[in-house]
Amino acid sequence: MLAATRQRFLDDYVKIRHAEGRGSQDAAYYLALPFRDVTGKLQEQWTIRAKSFRYLEKRVLPEIEKGRRGPLRIADLGAGNCWLSYRLALHGHRPIAIDILGDPLDGLAAGRHYQEHASFPRLNAEFDELPLAPASLDLAIYNASIHYSTDYRRTLGEIRRCLRPGGWFVIVDSPVYQRREHGEMMVRERHQQFQKTYGFASDTLRSIEYFDTEMLAELGRDLGIVWKVHRPWYGWQWAMRPWKARWKGKRPPSNFWILAGRFTA
Numbered sequence: 459m460l461a462a463t464r465q466r467f468l469d470d471y472v473k474i475r476h477a478e479g480r481g482s483q484d485a486a487y488y489l490a491l492p493f494r495d496v497t498g499k500l501q502e503q504w505t506i507r508a509k510s511f512r513y514l515e516k517r518v519l520p521e522i523e524k525g526r527r528g529p530l531r532i533a534d535l536g537a538g539n540c541w542l543s544y545r546l547a548l549h550g551h552r553p554i555a556i557d558i559l560g561d562p563l564d565g566l567a568a569g570r571h572y573q574e575h576a577s578f579p580r581l582n583a584e585f586d587e588l589p590l591a592p593a594s595l596d597l598a599i600y601n602a603s604i605h606y607s608t609d610y611r612r613t614l615g616e617i618r619r620c621l622r623p624g625g626w627f628v629i630v631d632s633p634v635y636q637r638r639e640h641g642e643m644m645v646r647e648r649h650q651q652f653q654k655t656y657g658f659a660s661d662t663l664r665s666i667e668y669f670d671t672e673m674l675a676e677l678g679r680d681l682g683i684v685w686k687v688h689r690p691w692y693g694w695q696w697a698m699r700p701w702k703a704r705w706k707g708k709r710p711p712s713n714f715w716i717l718a719g720r721f722t723a
């Protein structure tokens with residue numbers, strides 16, 4: 459990625475994240491994530507994120523841990539403030555938090571709040587060009603991050619290089635649509651909303667911003683990925699969203715499926 463494009467993306471991204479009220483000066487905020495937003499500003503979002511994390515912890519991780527002795531070597535890709543790396547370290551694993559954002563409130567520098575409780579390295583790097591040795595990971599997790607990729611083949615090709623044979627990658631909290639046109643509608647709506655609220659569309663990077671079922675099948679075929687799709691239960695209100703959208707004549711909302719993938723070759 460060109461340095462200027464990346465800087466412009468980061469500047470826009472940080473402006474929006476700070477305006478949304480993310481981050482705090484208080485370590486207690488970071489230590490409570492994802493279960494509680496002690497600032498109270500984005501509790502509704504964190505409630506959903508906590509459900510995804512609980513599912514990951516209880517249903518996905520045990521399957522990956524099965525038959526492996528000792529801690530898993532895990533890349534937390536697009537780690538943001540590093541809350542997931544912290545939680546994985548508490549599980550006895552060896553996470554590396556990786557992000558292109560160093561921001562003290564919302565990026566890698568916020569990971570300092572965890573360092574006296576659990577230690578893990580923080581690396582400022584692109585998930586398309588990882589400074590990691592081939593076959594050096596058991597697991598890679600993209601937590602609300604892979605949809606910033608501009609080319610899923612390239613991003614997943616890079617993680618294929620870094621995973622040991624039989625290793626897993628897991629995609630959490632990225633929007634998945636049944637149909638591409640609904641993903642494209644969401645992207646347009648989002649850019650319009652940013653333009654209206656902040657005066658810029660936040661589209662310098664041309665991120666893909668979503669998955670659809672056809673895309674998953676194509677990626678599976680082209681990269682030799684076997685997908686295991688998990689559909690966590692987010693509660694009745696969440697489950698009713700498609701019906702409400704239909705009733706209001708709107709596009710269907712995204713799903714937050716957890717996508718676990720393994721490369722066959």
Ligand SMILES: C[S@@+](CC[C@H](N)C(=O)[O-])C[C@H]1O[C@@H](n2cnc3c(N)ncnc32)[C@H](O)[C@@H]1O
Nearest residue numbers: 536537538557558559583584585601602603606
């Ligand atoms: C919505 S945040 C999610 C942060 C954190 N994983 C979480 O769950 O709260 C997305 C993160 O992906 C990072 N990101 C976007 N593009 C990236 C890239 N090409 N390489 C590494 N990180 C990237 C952003 O800087 C940001 O911190």
